[in-house]
Amino acid sequence: MKKILVTGGAGFLGSHLCERLLARGDDVVCVDNFFTGQRKNVAHLMSNPYFEVMRHDITFPLYVEVDEIYNLACPASPVHYQFDPVQTTKTSVIGAINMLGLARRTKAKILQASTSEIYGDPEVHPQTEDYWGRVNVQGPRACYDEGKRCAETLFFDYNRQHNLRIKVMRIFNTYGPRMHPNDGRVVSNFIVQALRGEPITLYGTGDQTRSFCYVDDLIDGMIKLMDSPDDITGPINIGNPVEFTMKELAEKIIRLTGAGSELVHKPLPQDDPRQRQPNISLAREKLGWQPNVKLDEGLERTIAYFKSELNL
Numbered sequence: 555m556k557k558i559l560v561t562g563g564a565g566f567l568g569s570h571l572c573e574r575l576l577a578r579g580d581d582v583v584c585v586d587n588f589f590t591g592q593r594k595n596v597a598h599l600m601s602n603p604y605f606e607v608m609r610h611d612i613t614f615p616l617y618v619e620v621d622e623i624y625n626l627a628c629p630a631s632p633v634h635y636q637f638d639p640v641q642t643t644k645t646s647v648i649g650a651i652n653m654l655g656l657a658r659r660t661k662a663k664i665l666q667a668s669t670s671e672i673y674g675d676p677e678v679h680p681q682t683e684d685y686w687g688r689v690n691v692q693g694p695r696a697c698y699d700e701g702k703r704c705a706e707t708l709f710f711d712y713n714r715q716h717n718l719r720i721k722v723m724r725i726f727n728t729y730g731p732r733m734h735p736n737d738g739r740v741v742s743n744f745i746v747q748a749l750r751g752e753p754i755t756l757y758g759t760g761d762q763t764r765s766f767c768y769v770d771d772l773i774d775g776m777i778k779l780m781d782s783p784d785d786i787t788g789p790i791n792i793g794n795p796v797e798f799t800m801k802e803l804a805e806k807i808i809r810l811t812g813a814g815s816e817l818v819h820k821p822l823p824q825d826d827p828r829q830r831q832p833n834i835s836l837a838r839e840k841l842g843w844q845p846n847v848k849l850d851e852g853l854e855r856t857i858a859y860f861k862s863e864l865n866l
């Protein structure tokens with residue numbers, strides 16, 4: 555039985571990951587400071603004797619004995635990561651150092667939840683792993699983008715300097731059940747607004763694009779990457795390459811919910827990337843992975859979740 559540490563395990567992606575690892579028979583320790591995560595996301599796992607939750611902030615050292623570490627701790631929504639930007643950078647950088655130190659001592663394999671934000675507002679489209687990115691080092695998104703970039707640097711230096719077994723996964727926009735209703739990211743915002751009959755808030759013209767991956771597909775890719783041979787370190791893009799404008803997303807959600815919501819325009823946040831689409835050739839080739847859930851199907855499942863969550 556493998557003992558696996560999941561940092562950020564009470565968050566959106568982390569809770570799905572814990573569930574999947576337990577289902578295949580792993581022993582799982584979830585570490586979370588509950589900044590954006592919730593106990594309720596993992597409440598259904600608490601009766602499993604192989605599951606354990608620790609309240610802990612990864613910017614402080616952590617001493618546990620584990621075989622694998624999935625490092626997911628970090629707020630992911632712009633609203634939340636900009637709330638306390640210094641803490642966001644600390645979580646990515648000091649958190650990475652602590653988790654890498656832990657991996658070094660225990661000889662554990664370690665996976666980093668990196669992000670498409672590494673590419674910033676990209677001039678290369680779709681984004682391939684060899685693109686270096688275009689990130690504003692001083693802007694409001696920098697705490698997240700640069701923190702994650704520095705974490706990648708640390709992962710590759712621990713790999714070269716200390717022979718650590720590392721896996722760096724660049725996650726593109728992912729959605730699904732257990733996103734918090736106040737998460738602030740676009741899919742949850744639009745669905746909650748539509749279900750409540752409130753206006754849908756389109757930032758800017760709504761012509762900017764994103765490519766959305768359903769959570770189950772994403773977790774498949776994450777576990778496949780962790781279980782891949784040691785020479786596959788990444789960075790590797792995991793996401794769904796089907797690209798939509800935010801206006802198209804809003805119209806889809808209005809249609810699927812049957813809502814009477816109107817569209818209202820709000821200012822485009824500073825440095826908001828204009829376009830984003832993963833090139834997933836590497837994941838296809840190295841991991842035999844590709845996403846299967848179409849946006850309409852994933853949105854329907856997510857809408858059903860929010861309906862019950864909001865008692866509608």
Ligand code: NAD
Binds near residue numbers: 568587588613729
């Ligand atoms: P989330 O906000 O739901 O989860 C993050 C979790 O980390 C929360 O449970 C939070 O309480 C915890 N956390 C934050 N700071 C911590 C700290 N210092 N110590 C311990 N726990 C801490 O977000 P998510 O969507 O589940 O994202 C998970 C990871 O995946 C993040 O690292 C994020 O950057 C990355 N990611 C997510 C997406 C996406 O679309 N969901 C895209 C790219 C990257």
Ligand code: UDP
Binds near residue numbers: 616617618652653655
């Ligand atoms: N660390 C940890 N848990 C461990 C081992 C290390 O949290 O089991 C932290 C420790 O605080 C240290 C950091 O990881 O500062 C980096 O560890 P490393 O061994 O790489 O370097 P050190 O700083 O100890 O020289």
Ligand code: UDP
Binds near residue numbers: 632740758
């Ligand atoms: N967005 C929007 N309305 C909202 C929330 C977000 O139009 O209520 C836009 C946002 O400006 C961005 C896109 O949707 O262009 C995706 O935003 P999100 O915060 O989900 O993720 P990220 O920008 O980090 O990809």
